[in-house]
Amino acid sequence: MSASRQRPKLTQIATLLGVSAATVSNALAGKGRVSEEMAERIRAKAAELGYMPSQAGRALRTGRSQVLGLVLPNIANPLFPQIAQAIEHAASDAGYGVLIADSRGDVATQTRAIEQLQDRGVDGIVIVPRRGTRIADIGSPVAVIDSPSTPGNTVSADHWQGGRLVAQHLLDLGHRNLLLIGNNPVSNVQNDRIGGMKSVLTGNAQFSVLWIEDHEARHGKGCILGLKEKAREGVTAFAAVSDLHALRALTELQGAGVRVPDDASVTGFDDLTWSTAITPALTTVHMDMATIAEQAVAALTALIEAAPPVSQKREHVGHLTTQTGKPVATATQKSVPMELILRQTSGPVPSKPTEIPPAGEKQ
Amino acid sequence: MSASRQRPKLTQIATLLGVSAATVSNALAGKGRVSEEMAERIRAKAAELGYMPSQAGRALRTGRSQVLGLVLPNIANPLFPQIAQAIEHAASDAGYGVLIADSRGDVATQTRAIEQLQDRGVDGIVIVPRRGTRIADIGSPVAVIDSPSTPGNTVSADHWQGGRLVAQHLLDLGHRNLLLIGNNPVSNVQNDRIGGMKSVLTGNAQFSVLWIEDHEARHGKGCILGLKEKAREGVTAFAAVSDLHALRALTELQGAGVRVPDDASVTGFDDLTWSTAITPALTTVHMDMATIAEQAVAALTALIEAAPPVSQKREHVGHLTTQTGKPVATATQKSVPMELILRQTSGPVPSKPTEIPPAGEKQ
DNA sequence: CGAACGTGATTAAACGTTTAATCCGATCGA
DNA sequence: TCGATCGGATTAAACGTTTAATCACGTTCG
Structure with a gap:
């Protein structure tokens, strides 16, 4: 041996x-x-x-590195593991490696990260853009994962439909007075989710929206959201656009003596890893990241194969290449349905008006 | 332009x-x-x-790709973002890119992932091994991030000292009856943390250990941990080896009407992103991932520079190269101190015996 | 004054692969 | 029987960089 x-x-x-x-x-x-x-x-x-x-030899000759870049708004984002894992699988299946880059939330760093990836010779780039950012035309094939309302070559979960799903679920349980909890209205994703929920909450259902960043701007970061009062005012369901906010709501309610799901229901989004580890387990909406990643990578590889390697003598120029030789982004817009995951934080609306213990919590 | x-x-x-x-x-x-x-x-x-x-041209000539591989036990692990981010920064600063690979928890996949990275021509590999795994001598320079009790070329947080930190904190608050919560005794990391805690809990402090996997093996996955009963039996502090388990404990206690931190304290490990997003915010122990990553990457690059590129005619063999030409892993053992993060889930032991509401929770 | 030397630049080979162009027989059709 | 064709393999060039070896030339020293 x-x-x-x-x-x-x-x-x-x-x-x-x-x-x-x-x-x-x-x-x-x-x-x-x-x-x-x-x-x-x-x-x-x-x-x-x-x-x-030898990848080096092959890359030199063919002009292809068989590596994709993955640039994320912030690696520390709790959703990142799902994304990275899915992209890595899909890319690996397609014969590509994945080089990671972190924009650290900064938009300048984002473009710098992209450039660095290009310098490293990646064949294409998957971008999960910082919220509110638009990806301009960079030199490489690109696939964007964001929300369907993002223009360009995009694939994403159908956040709107996910919103409808969870709102309908709460309606079916009898809830008629809801609080939708978001972080920041600038995010396309969050807007879509909220929009989807709103689109279902018509007729005799009433609701209001709590934007956490607004609230924190007034009351300080990490402050109490005041959900107990909301519950006392008659809100029976708290629908957050992210598991993170759902967790915040859940713990705040529980700590204030509001029983979940007996007194109030709480729902989230994203199905983060710990959402089954809490008691009660979180009802949430799941993204089919595997499919999303698969489509993104497929779109990307298609783009890559279509575009001629950067420095190749092109004798008889094909009728498809543009003047600049840049890959023509076919601007496909794919959206993948989301799935409602029923767990323990959502239940039927309480029959009698909720009995909330009196105030008196410190801070 | x-x-x-x-x-x-x-x-x-x-x-x-x-x-x-x-x-x-x-x-x-x-x-x-x-x-x-x-x-x-x-x-x-x-x-x-x-x-x-052109990286390709350079790589071909020099035999160096300027890329490191990062192998993780399971990308879906909630700790992963911290690790990936830190490694990416450190590597980027050192002029390296980072190629990710996922072992998906499987030990066979782990070795396969390593091989794939090698085929892609990485210069070195950072491995966070699956718990209980030992990294055998693979052909490439390797740095392992695990626990100090792992043999080999390792850098890690000082989990033992972290354990001491949190246990001492709870002692200082007056707690004398603790429950240590771990998942699986096979994990080096968890063992170190528990061991550190135990080493402080001498004298008149009593404690027991709850291994979640054992408990779930008997009562079913995702079952209630029975912490309310523990509290009634006099436990005033629940010290988990991970924020994940701390979260589970916290929500279970809160749902059962036990006030945190008034009736009982809860502490975690790792300072996951959401630990400030819950109410009350979680007292935990923070890993200095930036330093760990920096040291791992430094050790790795040192190893890389020391080892001659794989296929180079070595005419006058240096007196340092081994027969096989493999890099001599200098087996440095570095451990980075952890830091206690005081937040709201830990407080002084209740003066009177805890008043726990009667049983009667539905599962 | 010739040899040795130092400086600044060039030449040429090499890294490992892919691929267009070429070559050599054998088979086939007319 | 000759030319065309085709299958099966070879040759050679090219990808872009690094680096050891070399060269040209002016300076300095013995």
Whole structure:
């Protein structure tokens, strides 16, 4: 069991079998004209030696690195693991590696991150843009994951439909007085979710919207949201646009003596990992990240294959390439349905008016 | 403002200035013998053209890709964002890109992920091993982030000291009856944390340990932990080895009518992003991931520089290279102190025996 | 004054792969 | 039987960079 001493290269296989390197390359790629018998022997030898092509050599020749860049608004975002994992799987399945980059929430850093990825020679970039940002035309193939209301080559979850889902669920449970909790109206995603919810809450259902950043701007960061009072005023369901806010609501209510789901229901969005780890487990709306990532990567690879490698003598220019040679973003708009995950924080509206213990909490 | 048409290459700068490509390369690298005047002109031209060297060409020649691999036990792990972000920063500062790989919790996948990274030509690998796994000698330079009790070239937080920190804090608050909550005793990290706590809890303080996986094996996954009963039996502090478990404990206690921190204290580990978003905010122990990542990357780059590129004719073998030519892992063991973050879930032990509302919760 | 030296630049090879162009026989059709 | 065709393999160039070896030339020293 001698450990692999040197990375075997094409010429080694070639000389060992008495053929040329080109033949070996062709055989392994299944491209040129190689006899089936020869091809078989070559594949066998390659397997025996544990041959793996040098990405560097290949990249240099083909102009393709087989690597995608993933730029995120903020790696520390709790949703990030889901995204990264899904993209990594999808990319890996498509034969690509994933290089990560962090915009650290900063829009300047975001463009810098993109440039750095390009310098590293990525073939394409998946961007989850900082909220409110639009991705201008950069030189590389790009796929954006955001919300369907983002223009450009976008794939995303159908946040609007997700909003409808959860609102309908609460309606079905009998709730008629809801509080929608969001963080910041600038976010396309949050707006879509809220919009979806609103679109269902017509007729005799009433609701109001609490934007946390507004509230904190007035009362200080990390302040109490005052949900207990809301509950006393008759709100029986708290629908947050993110599990994070749902968690905040849940703990604030529980700490104030409001029983969930007996006295009030709480729902979230995103199905973060810990949403089953809390008691009661959180009712939420799940993004099918696997599908989203798959579509994003598929769109990206399509773009990559369509565009000629950057520095290639193009003799007879195809009728599809633009003047600049940039890939024509086909601007596909795909949206993937979300799924309601029923757990324990949502329940039927209480029959009698909720009995909330008197005030007197410190802070 | 003509957009960069083609990626400029060395020879373009060279011909434009009437010198050879080698001189340009030397000037930009600051290596060979180039007159300061010439170097300046070259740098200016390079900047003007926005020249960026082709990683492919460089990698092929030097055998170095300037990319590190990051292998994680499970990308979906909530701690992952912190780790990934820190590693990405550190690597970026050191001039490296970061390629991610997911072991999906599976040990077989872990080795496969490592191999894939190697095939992609990474210069070194940072591994956060699946719990209980030992990283055997793979061909590449490796840095492991786990716990100090892991053998090999490791850097990690000082989980033991972190345990001491939080236990001492609870002692100082007057708690004498604690429940330590862990998930699985196989984890080095969790063991260290528990061990550190235990080491402080001597004398008249009593405690017991609850391993969640054991408990769930008996009562079903996601079951109630029975903390209310513990509280009634006199436990006043619940110290979890992870914020995740702390959150579970907190919500279970709150839902059962136990006031935190008035009736009981709860503490966690890791300072996950949402730990300030809950009410009351979670007292926890923070890992200095930035420093850990920095040290891991530093150790890795040192190893990389020390080891000769894989396929280089080594004529006069240095006296340091081993027979196999593998990098001699110097097996540094660095541990970075943790920091106690005081928030609202920990408070003084209640003066009178805790008044817990009667049982009667529905599951 | 010739040899040694130092400085600044050039030449050429090499990294490992892909691919267009080419070559060599053998087979086939006319 | 000759030319065209085709299958199967080879040759050679190219991708963009780095670097050891070399060169030209002016200076300095013995």
